[in-house]
Amino acid sequence: MRMSHLLTCLTRRWPLLLAAMLALSATACSQQQGRDMARQFSEGKPDEFFQTSVDRMATLGMRDNLQSLYLLMNKLYLRNPSQWRQSGYPDAVTAARTIRQAIENRQPLPALGERRDLAALSYSLSPEFRGDRVGAFIYAIGSMLVTAHGGRTRFYVTDSINPQFVSNAARNIEKATWLLGQRQDANGVLLLFSNEISEEGSNLSFAVEFGKIVARLDLLTQILDERYRRIGLNYAQSLLLMNFLPVQ
Template identity: 30%
Template sequence: MRFLIILSILMLSSGCMDQNAKPFEVKNLAKSDIDMVADINLKTWRKLTRDLTIKLYKRNPRELRKVPGMTIERRLDQLFPIARLETGFAELNHLDGAEAIPLAFSDEFQGDRVFALMAGITGMLDRAYNGKKEIFLLDELDHQKLYHSARNLESAAWHLNNRRDPQGNLYLLSNGIAGNGVSNYSYERILGKLIGIQDLMAEVIADKTNRTINRVVHGAASMTFFPI
């Protein structure tokens, strides 16, 4: 009975809201404010990583050509499926998540480095939210996983800007100054936003569960990434 009363009040109040407001959804009754914040973060990291994937392929078209017939659209379908495959991708030696990121900066790896990097980042973030597409009251997030994913993103950003092949060329082109002298740091901004939302979510979950984040010293230049 109490549920029906609350539902009726919410439905009535939703009719008085601004026409531009989001419509009331029954499923939101099973969400706390923190769950809704987590949902926003889930949508945000997916959008940011999609944008980053597209930008990296446009800056590094040679990587896409390593797989005959491959397109950016097909890569996006692989990176953002309805359900993430836990076994990873065959072309990445079935690595996924943080374990796949080092491939993008490995001398031995001859495959699509953009795909290795983004499969690693998206898989890692997916695991940080336990593979969920939405968060509800009974779902539990791990503040330490969220914190470690932020540190891994910092490392990935450092490698993207600094790691070079034996010939002295960057493995992947990203930030830089164009021929007309205009600087482009949009890649860095996207990664900075991803790091920020992960750190913020780690703080929120730690506060909610009354736990302390185990902050560790982790050199950005290290090829060792925290398992998520």
């Protein structure tokens, strides 16, 4: 009898109990979300408030592409130790640091004169070039990447990136990767050693890392195309539906 009475009470009060449990669950979730948001804000940088999601993605993509490029530079110096010795610096680390600073600060490279971007890329892979070919090659690609992104490495709401230039940079890197494995001197020796396929083993890490850069650039191109396409579609829809455009 007591059990029956208890079940009856629980049945009648179940909606109230369920509501209380949901309220407690919602409160716990809200608190957790609040803590997550607070943690994300604390880990973020102030300038991120002036970036859209696309701006942030472009900034991170540029950061990762430059890091891939610097990794390739170190690997090329290991495969071609004679190159950094022609740079005039005491070691490969100093040479790499100098190239990196020149790329990020948009400074000219003495060995290339005033050449940048495509002109520097063509010259760095020509038999006529004399000097640190690894540094010149990496600098040329790095300067091309920065130029294709409007001369910036960080992006904010006031900036714009031309998706066609980003796509062109990706295609140029594909061509440069192929040329890297094909260009030879007058004696038939490769100008720079990179990928290797031989009886002793294979080393395709250069192609893989270049492929990562190309993939990031192509992804950014697609997102930028969609972003601007949606702006155009939203405007067309507003005209079709005779809606006034928001002003704030």
